[in-house]
Amino acid sequence: MDRDTLRRLGMLNQLSLTDVQKEEIIAFFDERESEAKAELDVIDTSDVERMVHVMPVFTVVREDVASQPFTREALQAGAPETDEGYWCVPRVLE
Amino acid sequence: MKYETVIGLEVHVELATNSKIFCSCSAHSYGAQPNEHVCPACCGMPGMLPVVNKRVVDYGIKAGLMLGCDINRTTTFDKKSYYYPDLPAAYQTTQWFAPVAVNGLVEIETSKGKKGIRIKQIHMEEDAGKLVHDIREDTTHVDFNRTSVPLIEIVSQPDLSSAEEVEAYLERLKTLLRYARVAECEMAHGTMRCDVNLSVRPVGSNKLGVRTEMKNMNSIEAIKRAIEYETARHIDAVENGTEVLVQETRRWDDIKGKSYAMRTKETAGDYRYFPDPNVMPVVIDEAWFESMKNSLPEFPEVKRARYMQEYGLSEYDAEQLTKSIALCECFEGASAVCGSPKDATNWILSEIMNLLNLRQMTYDMLTVNGKSLGELILLVSNGKVGRANAKKVLSAMFDNPELSPEKYAEENGLIISNDTGLIDKVVKEIVASDPKSVADYKGGKEKALMALFGRCMKTLKGNCDPQVLRKILIDYIAKV
Structure with missing residues (x-):
């Protein structure tokens, strides 16, 4: 954990941290990290495949065939505002 | 001090599939009415689940193999969150943790010789929709036809160092992807778009300078001009302190020949990537992998x-x-x-x-x-x-x-006629109508014969064996 990572995490989580708190947090994670690293370093993971999902599941795929089962009108029926086939949203300033 | 430019490219390529990446809507929106090719899934309506288009994965694998990559045999999709009206679900389904292809190498050739450009990764993802700002002043109009059209993003390492190299690299990508028939790669059509990440550093230094990104460049000439401008701007800033460089996204105005700051550059944390719980891992088994390998050109x-x-x-x-x-x-x-x-x-x-x-x-x-x-x-x-x-x-x-x-x-009457009667008739008419050329030819001017020959051929609309016509013409002139 470095200061920049902590600053960003704080910003993303809307946290206001004092300098003392930041030092404590960094020291806390540094200690845990070195402990964890020491434990992990003794394990040989060279033959272990990366886990991509907690369950042995995989997706099904579909063939590349185009179809159009929905109409624009049906999809836009609940829209607050449409115009000439477009959805309308509050103006986005570029 | 001498500086070198360090460039990495993120190239988005629209895959040439029939349907979108996660739903069966047509992937071809050119000429379509607004929101003609949309469904609840690509409109981001609640509860709609994505189903992966196999051909997108096929093309991701093929692109990876063409660019010398290792293929992740279990590849996963992730959610990249950002909020903007062109993205109805408020996240883009893309690949972050296990992209389809990694660690590639593309060889380019420039006036300075051959060079290898490392590919960091190729990931599959969905495109965003299109916003139209000029129909009315009070609203932005949204068209989701392009939403979920399949893309691959090819991310290079920062191995490029000039506009010439960038051009050679993009041309090489186009050639290889077109050879594999996975994409049109036409920048003018928007089926290939490019983000340029650029920084400068003193020659010999290993430390990268402050990086800026120019997004959605869509012509090689514009990219070259933008690289030259940005390089000069960075060197000026570093050398003369004309401005403080910050990591940011910039917009290139090709008409004015200048770049403008758009926003401070996001980092991965801002997008809150996480595994998409709606798309299970894609497992590329041996048979699938081999069939892709065997289909390479x-x-x-x-x-x-x-x-x-x-x-x-x-x-x-x-x-x-x-x-x-x-x-x-x-x-x-x-x-x-x-x-x-x-x-x-x-x-x-x-x-x-x-x-x-x-x-x-x-x-x-x-x-x-x-x-x-x-x-x-x-x-x-x-x-x-x-x-x-x-x-x-x-x-x-x-x-x-x-x-x-x-x-x-x-x-259409374009078959050569063997009707020598017709040829005789035309030759007689042309010869009779142009006594001067006949006299010139008899006087030794070979060009005069060609003029007569051309007129005969024109009258016969080209439907005549040239050798036959020439013989008949020469024989006839000899008699008159």
């Missing part, structure tokens, strides 16, 4: 060498033909039918190239099939259709790839 260099050895083509001709897989297919098909690789080459590199230029078409837009071209070449070499009329047939073949050259020539 011959690489351009290998094809070029084979053309020289097998067909006896010159290096120049082989180089020209192998610029495009469409030209190669036309050449191989035509050679097989007409039996003359040299004739096939000449027709492609002269007449077909001319027509492509006239119609402002790229090589890969060629629809003339090799078999038909071979049949046309045979009609000419067998003396059934004159060269000038054969060009007319070829032009018609551009409009209708299914057209039979012989049938078209017959239906």
